[in-house]
Amino acid sequence: MTQDVTVILNGFLKLPNPQKMELVGAINEYFDELNKREAFRADVEAEFRKLRLDGQSFECICCGQR
Numbered sequence: 001m002t003q004d005v006t007v008i009l010n011g012f013l014k015l016p017n018p019q020k021m022e023l024v025g026a027i028n029e030y031f032d033e034l035n036k037r038e039a040f041r042a043d044v045e046a047e048f049r050k051l052r053l054d055g056q057s058f059e060c061i062c063c064g065q066r
Contacts, residue, residue, distance in 0.1 A: 014061050015061065
């Protein structure tokens with residue numbers, strides 16, 4: 001595995017099972033809908049931009065960094 005995949009898989013394994021299932025469902029949706037991938041990616045990127053990832057308010061579940 002690459003370093004990136006290892007870090008992300010580590011974070012996945014730390015998630016509670018309902019969140020793991022949510023993530024697996026989203027990944028399946030991405031791969032199942034070939035003609036909708038760009039729209040899916042745009043939606044996820046828009047949601048990501050809404051997150052506050054600065055300072056004490058966020059700790060990465062994948063690597064633990066703030």
